[in-house]
Amino acid sequence: xxxxxxxxxxxxxxxxxxxxxxxxxxxxxxxxxxxxxxxxxxxxxxxxxxxxxxxxxxxxxxxxxxxxxxxxxxxxxxxxxxxxxxxxxxxxxxxxxxxxxxxxxxxxxxxxxxxxxxxxxxxxxxxxxxxxxxxxxxxxxxxxxxxxxxxxxxxxxxxxxxxxxxxxxxxxxxxxxxxxxxxxxxxxxxxxxxxxxxxxxxxxxxxxxxxxxxxxxxxxxxxxxxxxxxxxxxxxxxxxxxxxxxxxxxxxxxxxxxxxxxxxxxxxx
Amino acid sequence: xxxxxxxxxxxxxxxxxxxxxxxxxxxxxxxxxxxxxxxxxxxxxxxxxxxxxxxxxxxxxxxxxxxxxxxxxxxxxxxxxxxxxxxxxxxxxxxxxxxxxxxxxxxxxxxxxxxxxxxxxxxxxxxxxxxxxxxxxxxxxxxxxxxxxxxxxxxxxxxx
Numbered sequence: 001x002x003x004x005x006x007x008x009x010x011x012x013x014x015x016x017x018x019x020x021x022x023x024x025x026x027x028x029x030x031x032x033x034x035x036x037x038x039x040x041x042x043x044x045x046x047x048x049x050x051x052x053x054x055x056x057x058x059x060x061x062x063x064x065x066x067x068x069x070x071x072x073x074x075x076x077x078x079x080x081x082x083x084x085x086x087x088x089x090x091x092x093x094x095x096x097x098x099x100x101x102x103x104x105x106x107x108x109x110x111x112x113x114x115x116x117x118x119x120x121x122x123x124x125x126x127x128x129x130x131x132x133x134x135x136x137x138x139x140x141x142x143x144x145x146x147x148x149x150x151x152x153x154x155x156x157x158x159x160x161x162x163x164x165x166x167x168x169x170x171x172x173x174x175x176x177x178x179x180x181x182x183x184x185x186x187x188x189x190x191x192x193x194x195x196x197x198x199x200x201x202x203x204x205x206x207x208x209x210x211x212x213x214x215x216x217x218x219x220x221x222x223x224x225x226x227x228x229x230x231x232x233x234x235x236x237x238x239x240x241x242x243x244x245x246x247x248x249x250x251x252x253x254x255x256x257x258x259x260x261x262x263x264x265x266x267x268x269x
Numbered sequence: 270x271x272x273x274x275x276x277x278x279x280x281x282x283x284x285x286x287x288x289x290x291x292x293x294x295x296x297x298x299x300x301x302x303x304x305x306x307x308x309x310x311x312x313x314x315x316x317x318x319x320x321x322x323x324x325x326x327x328x329x330x331x332x333x334x335x336x337x338x339x340x341x342x343x344x345x346x347x348x349x350x351x352x353x354x355x356x357x358x359x360x361x362x363x364x365x366x367x368x369x370x371x372x373x374x375x376x377x378x379x380x381x382x383x384x385x386x387x388x389x390x391x392x393x394x395x396x397x398x399x400x401x402x403x404x405x406x407x408x409x410x411x412x413x414x415x416x417x418x419x420x421x422x423x424x425x426x427x428x429x
Contacts, residue, residue: 041429086300088359095355099429125298137295140288144318145372163299208372215371218300221362224414228422250378
């Protein structure tokens with residue numbers, strides 16, 4: 001009798017470790033900006049690779065839940081998810097790890113250690129390079145929107161400064177939406193003032209192009225993909241998040257317009 | 270369409286493709302794509318903007334041209350999956366980022382802010398303008414999302 005009870009306890013402890021390991025994979029994928037279907041597939045592949053017979057997942061915007069079962073034993077665990085970003089290289093590396101774990105033969109400790117190594121060592125571009133590339137992208141966006149050449153340098157500098165300051169503020173764990181408003185104000189002001197000083201005839205569009213680094217394009221398209229994949233809860237949450245980001249970005253931009261003496265009505269023409 | 274019309278449209282198409290490539294690659298850096306994949310992001314951005322601009326030059330509305338561009342980019346990324354692997358979907362998405370109507374979104378919200386600054390009798394034009402921008406944002410984003418997603422649902426991807 002005592003042996004039976006011990007055996008069940010051990011099984012539950014094993015299942016708990018499997019569940020937490022699979023959730024760690026899912027959480028990392030979600031924080032990399034992956035679609036929910038990929039998150040569920042990755043976590044389920046890891047759990048099955050560890051020997052779990054039955055897997056069920058539920059995802060919210062800020063947490064993941066998993067139920068794993070083996071024989072008559074089942075266990076449900078939840079794990080919070082941090083800020084959603086976009087990290088393509090880490091995303092691909094974690095997917096490869098999930099596929100490797102799914103083939104079997106890896107222990108929980110090995111998977112956890114490899115995941116921790118990937119999170120710590122997956123290369124990122126230097127912050128200065130990201131800021132410069134973002135500024136160049138904003139300037140290119142500006143040309144696509146029809147800004148004139150005198151405004152391009154101003155947009156480039158404003159986008160670069162905006163991304164650089166955003167990187168610093170987010171590293172200090174400042175609220176994402178507050179950072180969005182601050183960066184929108186900063187980038188739009190710099191872009192507008194620079195374009196005006198350079199004799200641009202498209203100051204309003206230059207200000208708009210300067211804040212395009214804040215437009216959450218990946219979450220916006222992922223929201224629709226999630227809903228199409230059958231995950232309307234996260235898809236809807238992403239839509240709300242996108243709208244909130246744009247409201248804060250526009251607030252920052254409206255303040256910058258006030259600073260430059262541009263009317264709101266004039267900007268919308 | 271005559272050859273002259275095509276030749277006349279080439280500078281505009283080239284301009285849009287060039288700056289689409291730069292924007293897509295620039296945002297690819299922000300999304301932490303690897304160096305090799307950044308080239309693919311640029312190519313996808315150039316292709317997407319060329320298709321969209323070509324469609325608009327033919328008189329298509331922005332939403333239809335964006336849908337066609339996203340669909341073509343997604344299909345093309347699937348065709349070159351041999352080289353892109355599991356990143357093909359992400360590369361197609363990065364290529365379509367320059368088509369996301371962020372400026373329209375900003376205009377729409379600024380328009381709604383502006384409604385609060387005028388008399389009710391003068392508010393019709395700003396409200397209609399803002400609504401038009403918001404609808405165009407919704408339809409264009411929906412078109413891009415659908416164009417990217419449909420091929421991935423029709424063609425099985427062996428990569429995880």
